[in-house]
Amino acid sequence: MYGKAFAPEYQGALTTLSVNSSLVDVLTEGTERLREAERSGHLDEVARCGLAVAEAHRRLGQVRDADRAWKASYRAARAAGDTAAMAWALWSGGTLARQRGAFPLAWRLLGLAAELGEQGGDIVVRGYSLAGLAETGRIQGDYEAVGRLHEQLLAEARRRGEARHTVWALEGIAQIHRNTGDHDRAYTLFEEAAEIAERAEDHRGHAWALRGLADVLSVRDGNTERALELLSRAEATCRAMNLSSALAYNHKMRGNVFYRAGRYSEARDLYQQALAEFRAMSEPRGEALARLGLAKSLARLGHDRAETAAELTDLARVLERSGLRHAREMVSRAQREFGLTAEVVR
Numbered sequence: 001m002y003g004k005a006f007a008p009e010y011q012g013a014l015t016t017l018s019v020n021s022s023l024v025d026v027l028t029e030g031t032e033r034l035r036e037a038e039r040s041g042h043l044d045e046v047a048r049c050g051l052a053v054a055e056a057h058r059r060l061g062q063v064r065d066a067d068r069a070w071k072a073s074y075r076a077a078r079a080a081g082d083t084a085a086m087a088w089a090l091w092s093g094g095t096l097a098r099q100r101g102a103f104p105l106a107w108r109l110l111g112l113a114a115e116l117g118e119q120g121g122d123i124v125v126r127g128y129s130l131a132g133l134a135e136t137g138r139i140q141g142d143y144e145a146v147g148r149l150h151e152q153l154l155a156e157a158r159r160r161g162e163a164r165h166t167v168w169a170l171e172g173i174a175q176i177h178r179n180t181g182d183h184d185r186a187y188t189l190f191e192e193a194a195e196i197a198e199r200a201e202d203h204r205g206h207a208w209a210l211r212g213l214a215d216v217l218s219v220r221d222g223n224t225e226r227a228l229e230l231l232s233r234a235e236a237t238c239r240a241m242n243l244s245s246a247l248a249y250n251h252k253m254r255g256n257v258f259y260r261a262g263r264y265s266e267a268r269d270l271y272q273q274a275l276a277e278f279r280a281m282s283e284p285r286g287e288a289l290a291r292l293g294l295a296k297s298l299a300r301l302g303h304d305r306a307e308t309a310a311e312l313t314d315l316a317r318v319l320e321r322s323g324l325r326h327a328r329e330m331v332s333r334a335q336r337e338f339g340l341t342a343e344v345v346r
Contacts, residue, residue: 002163005202008124009055009088012048013037019164020203023242027056047077047085054092058099061244061281066096083120087113091129098136099245101284101322106136127156131168139285141325143176150176163200167193171208178212179326183220190216207234207246211253224261228254248277248286255293259300268297284318288327291315292334299338309340 007019010026013033017026030052037045050073057066070092077085094109110132117126131153137146154169174189194209196202211234214227231254238247255270271294278286292315299308312335319328 002161002166002196002200005164005167005197005200005205007164008128009092010052011085011088012045014049014052017052020201020241022240023056023060026052027060030056043076043080044082044085047073047080047082047089050076051085051088051092054089054096058092058096059245060242061277061283063096063100063282066092070096083116084122084125087116087120087122087125087129090116091125091132094129094132094136098132098139099283103136103140103323107133110136127153127165131165135172138172138176140323141179141327141329143180147173147176163196164202164205167197167200167202167205167209170196171205171212174212178216178219183216187213187216187220203237203241204243204246207237207243207250210234211246211250214257215253218257218260222260224257224263227257231257244277244281245283245286248274248281248283248290251277252286252290252293255290255297259293259297264297264300268294268301271297284322285324285327288315288319288322288324289330292327292331296334296337305338305340308338309335312338312340 005019007017007021010017010021013036014026014030017029030049034046034049034053037049050069054066054069054073057063057069070089073092074086074089077089090109090113094106094113097103097106097109110129114126114129114133117123117129130149134146134149134153137143138150150169150172154166154173157165157169170189170193174186174193177183177189178186190209190212194206194213197206197209210230214230214234217223217230218227231250235247235250237243238250251270252274255267255274258264258267258270271290275287275290275294278284278290291311295303295308295311295315299305312331316328316331316335319331
């Protein structure tokens with residue numbers, strides 16, 4: 001049995017905040033409480049309020065502010081001798097690094113966070129940090145390496161009855177199955193994640209699960225209208241909570257659904273919108289995926305073949321350098337889809 005979802009990253013004076021609190025509200029209250037803690041000289045409270053501020057900035061796509069905030073939180077935690085708070089700050093920094101496409105840094109920071117979490121006796125930050133490592137590997141397409149870790153974390157979350165982490169693990173495993181072609185298994189897992197998230201009032205997790213269901217319904221069943229309906233429900237949640245990154249990925253997925261349905265003009269418009277959103281928050285993985293969708297849509301609308309080839313070639317180089325294997329394979333499929341052989345691409 002799962003309890004109501006909670007947000008362990010909201011600590012100290014901010015524990016009353018909900019997992020579903022608007023990020024603008026989190027940032028406002030977190031900044032106010034942080035200033036109070038700084039004035040009173042309570043370094044442990046500075047560290048914990050700073051964590052919430054860092055996470056609000058990160059999820060709002062404010063990368064530079066998030067970078068400053070997690071580092072300040074870490075410095076305060078270290079000065080206070082609070083090992084667990086140091087781990088939380090490193091978790092935030094590692095998650096930001098992954099969001100920015102700095103995968104080696106993400107691995108290093110999240111690994112350190114997991115170690116400090118264990119040393120500090122905080123099993124939650126240890127679990128979140130291991131989950132961050134698993135998600136980093138999954139995003140890079142290293143499914144064999146992190147699949148077992150996803151399963152391990154799912155078992156631990158189920159055992160503790162922790163809804164939010166159970167939902168995260170289910171969605172991660174579902175995404176691996178979806179990307180490796182087992183659409184039926186992916187749908188089942190996304191469906192379970194959506195049900196648990198809804199019962200636990202985890203609105204963010206529910207929105208991501210709806211996005212996953214929409215993807216499978218579109219690619220497996222060609223059920224365009226149902227997929228768009230689910231994405232509209234997820235978008236409403238993203239807007240209510242100011243989830244900038246999730247909203248951009250929702251728009252990118254809506255573009256995917258339109259593209260698969262042969263509605264290329266609508267797909268082009270959504271990819272352009274998502275591309276602008278990803279660039280505004282400096283999220284390179286999302287930017288690359290939106291560029292790929294846009295290039296394919298434009299090609300279907302009669303765009304110059306040589307320009308399409310050049311765009312896909314550049315994308316392939318970008319993704320090769322960044323280590324995003326699955327996305328790199330998607331570019332290769334696009335090159336084959338449009339008959340752009342290596343000779344043409346050069």
